[in-house]
Amino acid sequence: MCKICKKEKALIEIPSQKIKVCKNCYNNFFENRIKKTIEKYKMIKPQDKVGVFLSGGKDSSTLLFVLKKLYPDINLQAIFINLGIRYYSDKLEDLVKNFCKNLEVPLFIYNLPEKEGYRIDDFIFTYFKDKVCSACGAIKRYLFSKIAKELELNVIATGHHLDDTISVMLNLFFQGDFLGIAKLQPSLPPLFPNQVKKIKPLYTTPEKEILYYAILNEIPFENFKCPHANVTPSKKIKELLTKLEDENRQIKYQLLSVFTKKLIPLIKSNYKEEVLSLCIKCGEITSSQDKICSRCKRIELLEKIDNKTLELTKEEFEDYIKNLNSNWVLIDLKNRENLLNESTKKLKRFFKSYRDKHIFLTASEPEIGYLFTLKLRKLNFKAYNIKTV
Numbered sequence: 001m002c003k004i005c006k007k008e009k010a011l012i013e014i015p016s017q018k019i020k021v022c023k024n025c026y027n028n029f030f031e032n033r034i035k036k037t038i039e040k041y042k043m044i045k046p047q048d049k050v051g052v053f054l055s056g057g058k059d060s061s062t063l064l065f066v067l068k069k070l071y072p073d074i075n076l077q078a079i080f081i082n083l084g085i086r087y088y089s090d091k092l093e094d095l096v097k098n099f100c101k102n103l104e105v106p107l108f109i110y111n112l113p114e115k116e117g118y119r120i121d122d123f124i125f126t127y128f129k130d131k132v133c134s135a136c137g138a139i140k141r142y143l144f145s146k147i148a149k150e151l152e153l154n155v156i157a158t159g160h161h162l163d164d165t166i167s168v169m170l171n172l173f174f175q176g177d178f179l180g181i182a183k184l185q186p187s188l189p190p191l192f193p194n195q196v197k198k199i200k201p202l203y204t205t206p207e208k209e210i211l212y213y214a215i216l217n218e219i220p221f222e223n224f225k226c227p228h229a230n231v232t233p234s235k236k237i238k239e240l241l242t243k244l245e246d247e248n249r250q251i252k253y254q255l256l257s258v259f260t261k262k263l264i265p266l267i268k269s270n271y272k273e274e275v276l277s278l279c280i281k282c283g284e285i286t287s288s289q290d291k292i293c294s295r296c297k298r299i300e301l302l303e304k305i306d307n308k309t310l311e312l313t314k315e316e317f318e319d320y321i322k323n324l325n326s327n328w329v330l331i332d333l334k335n336r337e338n339l340l341n342e343s344t345k346k347l348k349r350f351f352k353s354y355r356d357k358h359i360f361l362t363a364s365e366p367e368i369g370y371l372f373t374l375k376l377r378k379l380n381f382k383a384y385n386i387k388t389v
Contacts, residue, residue, distance in 0.1 A: 059159030084119030
């Protein structure tokens with residue numbers, strides 16, 4: 001029986017508490033913790049217009065679902081940024097549209113390729129090809145602020161949870177970036193005029209418990225991985241924390257307490273705050289001495305690239321090879337698609353003999369050929385996907 005109400009049959013265990021409870025008690029426990037976090041840090045006021053940036057993942061979707069349930073009268077605005085990642089972003093957009101329609105929350109969609117003329121995929125042609133997530137993060141931070149102003153929001157909420165917070169804190173600690181740690185607060189007031197407050201209502205909520213809540217409440221979320229996702233230091237730290245949690249289920253909360261109650265106050269008392277200014281190109285906040293923000297510096301890299309071709313139709317392929325003489329090869333990946341799951345070393349070995357050629361790929365599904373193209377580009381092969389359907 002449920003350890004809380006002692007009336008209903010227990011369906012699930014609360015990982016951080018190690019007690020088995022029914023669906024209703026799990027939901028109440030989960031929602032009350034989020035509400036306490038919001039109230040403790042005074043994140044939301046009745047008159048606020050709150051924007052929730054949706055990624056299509058479980059965290060941001062759960063956040064919107066819970067905010068709608070806890071605060072039915074606040075002015076909620078869902079926002080989705082279509083980053084132009086082929087075969088990925090459009091799927092997420094469809095998912096988010098249906099979710100917001102069913103939840104009856106207005107949705108604003110910002111299409112990056114249409115609005116700004118480039119895709120996140122384009123960074124595969126820069127030295128960020130192995131760190132596309134870093135470039136993507138800078139772009140999204142800029143867009144968060146831009147869209148918030150356009151929609152006249154005064155609060156933006158993101159789905160960063162306990163595991164995100166602790167893993168990033170530890171990663172920054174190992175790097176010696178103490179000012180970065182001090183910024184990882186659950187509620188950040190505007191740093192400059194015309195900026196908005198940024199809040200993290202899931203700040204004290206473990207990732208696993210978000211997953212359980214999403215499944216129990218049938219919240220739709222993506223079950224496919226971004227093709228640019230890499231194993232970052234923060235992700236490795238998450239894996240380590242999961243192992244440590246087997247021995248001490250409170251380890252994440254203990255680390256959070258050390259950071260927020262001891263380390264961050266110490267940092268603030270000994271370090272001068274960064275000098276902020278407005279970017280001379282886009283007008284957003286930057287701490288860079290040359291007054292050019294990280295987003296604009298990354299865009300400058302894209303402007304230097306003439307040919308950003310990664311995918312061709314059959315007709316475009318036939319025109320493309322006319323100027324390549326014999327310096328190209330066409331590879332059918334059918335029955336070889338398991339190579340996607342192989343190590344980088346094996347992938348390099350398989351395509352080694354084509355290192356100096358333009359490699360054109362076909363597969364049973366265009367999406368698979370495109371995933372191969374991205375992987376090979378990151379390994380410095382001149383690869384292209386042929387879209388046959």
